[in-house]
Amino acid sequence: MNQKVFRTQLVRIILVPLALLLVAFGVQEWNARQLTDAFGWVDHTDVAISQARLVLRTIVDQESGLRGYLQTHDTRFLQQYTRVEDILPQRFAALRDSVSDPEQVARVDRIRDSYDEWHAFAKEAMAAVERNDAVTSTIGFNLLEKDLMDTLRRQQEEFVRAEDKMRESRVRHSLRHTRLVDWSAGVLAALFGLALLLETRRNVRLVDREYASLVAKLNQRATELRESRERLEVTLRSIGDGVIATNAEGKITFLNAVAQELTQFSNESACGRTLGEVFHVIEEQSRERAESPVEQVIRRNLTVDAADRRILLRPDGTEIYVDDRGAPIRNDNGDLLGVVLVFRDITQQRRALDALRSNEKLVAAGRLSASIAHEIHNPLDIVMNLLFLMQRSEPREHSGLMELAQQELSRVAQITKSMLGLYRESPEPITVNIGEIVQGIDVLLESKMRAKRVRLNKCCSARGEVKGFPAELRQVVSNLVGNAIDAVGPEGTVEVAISDERMSDGRAGVLLCVRDNGSGISNDKMQQLFRPFFTTKGEKGTGLGLWISQGIVEKHGGYLEVESSVSPGSSGACFRVYLPRCEGEPVVAASVACV
Amino acid sequence: MMSRTRILCVDDEELGLRVRRLTLESDGYEVTTTSQGNIALGMFAEQPFDLVILDYSMPGMNGGELAVELRRMRPEVPIILLSAYVALPQEHVDKVDLFLTKADPPSAFLQHVGRVLATGRGH
Numbered sequence: 195m196n197q198k199v200f201r202t203q204l205v206r207i208i209l210v211p212l213a214l215l216l217v218a219f220g221v222q223e224w225n226a227r228q229l230t231d232a233f234g235w236v237d238h239t240d241v242a243i244s245q246a247r248l249v250l251r252t253i254v255d256q257e258s259g260l261r262g263y264l265q266t267h268d269t270r271f272l273q274q275y276t277r278v279e280d281i282l283p284q285r286f287a288a289l290r291d292s293v294s295d296p297e298q299v300a301r302v303d304r305i306r307d308s309y310d311e312w313h314a315f316a317k318e319a320m321a322a323v324e325r326n327d328a329v330t331s332t333i334g335f336n337l338l339e340k341d342l343m344d345t346l347r348r349q350q351e352e353f354v355r356a357e358d359k360m361r362e363s364r365v366r367h368s369l370r371h372t373r374l375v376d377w378s379a380g381v382l383a384a385l386f387g388l389a390l391l392l393e394t395r396r397n398v399r400l401v402d403r404e405y406a407s408l409v410a411k412l413n414q415r416a417t418e419l420r421e422s423r424e425r426l427e428v429t430l431r432s433i434g435d436g437v438i439a440t441n442a443e444g445k446i447t448f449l450n451a452v453a454q455e456l457t458q459f460s461n462e463s464a465c466g467r468t469l470g471e472v473f474h475v476i477e478e479q480s481r482e483r484a485e486s487p488v489e490q491v492i493r494r495n496l497t498v499d500a501a502d503r504r505i506l507l508r509p510d511g512t513e514i515y516v517d518d519r520g521a522p523i524r525n526d527n528g529d530l531l532g533v534v535l536v537f538r539d540i541t542q543q544r545r546a547l548d549a550l551r552s553n554e555k556l557v558a559a560g561r562l563s564a565s566i567a568h569e570i571h572n573p574l575d576i577v578m579n580l581l582f583l584m585q586r587s588e589p590r591e592h593s594g595l596m597e598l599a600q601q602e603l604s605r606v607a608q609i610t611k612s613m614l615g616l617y618r619e620s621p622e623p624i625t626v627n628i629g630e631i632v633q634g635i636d637v638l639l640e641s642k643m644r645a646k647r648v649r650l651n652k653c654c655s656a657r658g659e660v661k662g663f664p665a666e667l668r669q670v671v672s673n674l675v676g677n678a679i680d681a682v683g684p685e686g687t688v689e690v691a692i693s694d695e696r697m698s699d700g701r702a703g704v705l706l707c708v709r710d711n712g713s714g715i716s717n718d719k720m721q722q723l724f725r726p727f728f729t730t731k732g733e734k735g736t737g738l739g740l741w742i743s744q745g746i747v748e749k750h751g752g753y754l755e756v757e758s759s760v761s762p763g764s765s766g767a768c769f770r771v772y773l774p775r776c777e778g779e780p781v782v783a784a785s786v787a788c789v
Numbered sequence: 790m791m792s793r794t795r796i797l798c799v800d801d802e803e804l805g806l807r808v809r810r811l812t813l814e815s816d817g818y819e820v821t822t823t824s825q826g827n828i829a830l831g832m833f834a835e836q837p838f839d840l841v842i843l844d845y846s847m848p849g850m851n852g853g854e855l856a857v858e859l860r861r862m863r864p865e866v867p868i869i870l871l872s873a874y875v876a877l878p879q880e881h882v883d884k885v886d887l888f889l890t891k892a893d894p895p896s897a898f899l900q901h902v903g904r905v906l907a908t909g910r911g912h
Contacts, residue, residue: 564874568846571873572802575891579808582895586815598804641873644801647848684849 203400210393214386221382225375232368238292239361243354245289246305250350252278252285253309257343260316264330267323275316282309295360301353308349312342438535439523440488444468447532456516456539458508473535475516478503479749487520488533495530497521506537515544551745554738558669565638569609573602623750625776628658628706631671632690638672639679643688648679651689658692658704659776666746667773673739674708674769680731681712681767694775702775703752709768714760723756747771793819794906795837799829799855800844800871805891809842812895813902826850833859838866840906845872845881853881860884867905 256278262271286309290302315338322329329335430437436453440446446469449461457464457472464472475484490498498520506516518537522530580599584592632652643650660667671690678688689709697703715723722728724744729737747754752773759765796813800806801824810820821836823829826849833841841859845852856868870877870885873892882888886905889898 564876567875568873571875571891572805575873576802576805576808578892579805579812579895583808583811583815598808602804641846645846645848645851 200404203397206393207397211390214389218382218386222375222379225371225378229368229371229375232364232371235364236361236368239357239364242289242292242298243357243361245285245292246302246350246353246357249282249285249289249305250347252282253312253343253346256282256316257312257339260319264319264323272320293357295356298353298356298360301349301356305346305349305353308342308346312339312346315339315342435536435538438464438469438473438488438537439532440469440535441532442492442530444488444492444533446472453537456506456508456514456537458510469535473518473537474507475504475518476507478505478515481505486535487518488535491520491522491533492530495522514539514541516540550738551742554742555669557738558672562638565641566609568641570606573605573609576602577606623661623663625659626662626664626667628660628667628671628692628704628773629654629656631664631668632675632692632706634668635671635675639675642676642679646679646682647685648682649685649687650675650679651687653689653691656692656694656704658694658706660704660750660773661776662750662773667750670743670746670771671706671708673743674706674771677739678708678710678712678767678769682710683712687711695772697772697774698753703772704775706771706773707768708771709766711766714765715756715758715767716760720756720758724754743771747773750774793817794839795819795821796902797829797833797836797838797841798822799826799841799847799852800824801847802844805844812899816899816902818902826855829855830858830862833862833866840902841866841868842902843868843870843885845870845874845877851881853878853884856881856884865909867909869902869905 256275259271259274259276259278263269263275286302286306290299290306293299293302319330319335319339430450433450434452436456437448437450438446438453438457439448446464446467449457449459449464449472454460454464459467459472469486469488470483473486473488475486476482477484484504487498490496504516504518505513507513516537517540518535520533520535523532523534525531577599580595580602584595587595632654636650636652639650642648675688675690682688687710689707691705691707691709693705693707695703695705719728719730724740725737728741744754750773752771755770755772756767757770758767794817796818798806798809798813798820799822800809803824806822806824810822813820821832821838823832824847826847829841829843841856843852843855847855850858852870852872856870859866859868867886868884869887869889870882871889871891873890875890877888887901889901
């Protein structure tokens with residue numbers, strides 16, 4: 195039932211009985227009026243009768259006064275006569291007004307006429323008394339007077355009888371009418387009752403039907419809601435990630451199974467606590483408490499991705515690496531209702547990545563060993579041949595050969611010294627000079643460059659001192675320069691430049707720029723450049739170099755940028771490494787040295 | 790007079806090439822040297838050689854690539870690949886008769902040269 199139909203029904207439920215009541219009221223009102231009228235007529239008759247009696251009594255009183263006067267000639271008896279003299283016309287008028295029936299009106303007129311006749315006779319009698327005429331004491335006179343009064347009495351009785359008859363008829367009529375009213379009220383009540391019954395039954399059926407359909411709909415909704423809730427719960431239970439929900443104050447309201455397992459808190463024990471108590475995360479490097487994504491979300495009202503170098507400390511003292519992400523939960527108005535934190539255990543992944551990094555280190559060490567072997571084998575070969583020739587030659591020829599051997603041995607010493615310098619490792623970050631690393635790289639890659647006749651231009655406008663781990667930074671430089679040499683064709687050019695630059699966040703930085711004029715990197719390859727195992731070198735490459743370099747640069751608080759062009763004539767790639775500069779170092783170095 | 794065995798020696802390392810020449814000459818070989826691959830190809834086309842000794846890592850054409858060219862010209866001439874690297878791509882090693890590392894003792898090197906010359910191609 196829609197709202198419009200519902201309203202119509204509601205109006206009908208109120209209006210129909212109201213209309214019926216109004217009709218009943220109207221009918222009963224009409225009946226009451228009829229009844230009042232009927233009883234009015236009865237009252238009217240009573241009034242007429244009493245008026246008629248009053249008129250007669252007044253006339254009788256007047257007659258008594260007249261008789262007294264006639265017998266005594268004492269005028270005091272006339273007082274009663276004269277007292278009603280003025281009243282009688284009024285009483286006659288009232289009697290005349292109290293009847294409407296023409297016959298009764300005629301009777302009243304006749305009574306009046308008889309009175310007038312008696313009144314004239316009375317005046318005549320009084321005049322006779324005043325004249326001392328003895329006629330008034332005659333029998334004839336008195337009989338005449340008696341006749342006149344008898345006529346009046348008879349006429350009055352006639353009138354009263356007629357009125358009585360009318361009264362009886364009117365009472366009968368009223369009683370009939372009363373019965374009719376009773377009957378009509380009963381019938382009306384029955385009819386209205388029936389109508390109300392039918393209407394109510396219809397409404398009840400309608401409401402019943404609607405109620406049943408509403409209940410069915412509600413049941414369906416409830417089922418859907420329950421299913422949706424179950425699906426959500428199953429999803430949250432089955433999801434491989436830990437899920438923690440909090441309210442707007444950051445108090446935990448829910449933990450899924452994975453979150454319970456990872457945090458070692460049950461849902462019951464965690465609910466109501468702050469996130470920091472249950473999800474205690476620290477930064478890997480500093481081991482200082484990390485701001486939880488939920489705190490950040492509440493503070494910034496934005497979705498927050500945490501860095502992956504965070505450790506979750508658990509109640510039993512164990513630690514796991516976690517990757518977490520917080521997102522605000524908002525209502526339709528956009529108000530913050532809470533925060534949902536999704537996180538996962540990336541310990542295995544981190545171990546695998548560490549293993550990969552170690553592997554790449556081994557590969558790099560292998561490459562370095564091969565380079566060292568190559569660089570040493572050449573002078574060693576010369577020295578061994580010189581010794582062999584000395585064995586076969588005259589002693590006088592020995593000095594020249596020995597001098598050559600000496601030179602080659604010095605070369606070997608020089609090479610090993612540079613290599614050791616490059617491989618100096620420190621457990622703590624120390625001041626590292628990027629310029630020196632670039633110079634050292636030259637020795638390592640010399641044969642590679644010579645073989646390809648690649649030109650390496652170095653331009654150091656700054657000393658490039660940064661805080662960090664020398665072996666790792668050397669790995670970055672060696673990787674980028676090695677890639678550049680691989681990328682250029684024969685007689686290509688690789689430029690390595692070091693300068694002081696502001697970093698994107700405004701910090702003072704050192705920029706190492708490695709540029710080549712090779713064929714460039716296509717857009718599709720650019721997307722994958724920093725992914726592990728992506729290589730363009732086939733079996734010669736591990737696909738880990740750039741990925742590891744990026745990791746090392748980020749670990750040192752810097753970042754790596756790359757731009758490339760594949761347009762013929764201006765093709766090439768440029769890798770820029772930005773690293774935070776050591777405090778206290780002058781922004782511009784004293785001299786610019788380009789080789 | 791029986792003509793001496795002629796060896797073509799190619800290496801971009803000038804001093805190493807000079808010393809190797811002396812070593813080979815001390816064993817009685819007639820040695821022609823060059824530090825560039827394309828010059829070596831010209832020499833090989835014009836002169837008769839009994840053996841070629843190539844350095845691997847050289848500017849432009851490397852030892853392996855040069856060996857392929859030489860083989861195409863005169864497949865019967867044996868080739869020794871000599872390198873400062875301890876390992877080389879297998880496809881290049883397969884192209885030559887023998888692969889030697891530079892730091893081997895000269896006496897052993899001369900023995901290898903003698904053996905390759907004695908057995909010729911197909912060693």
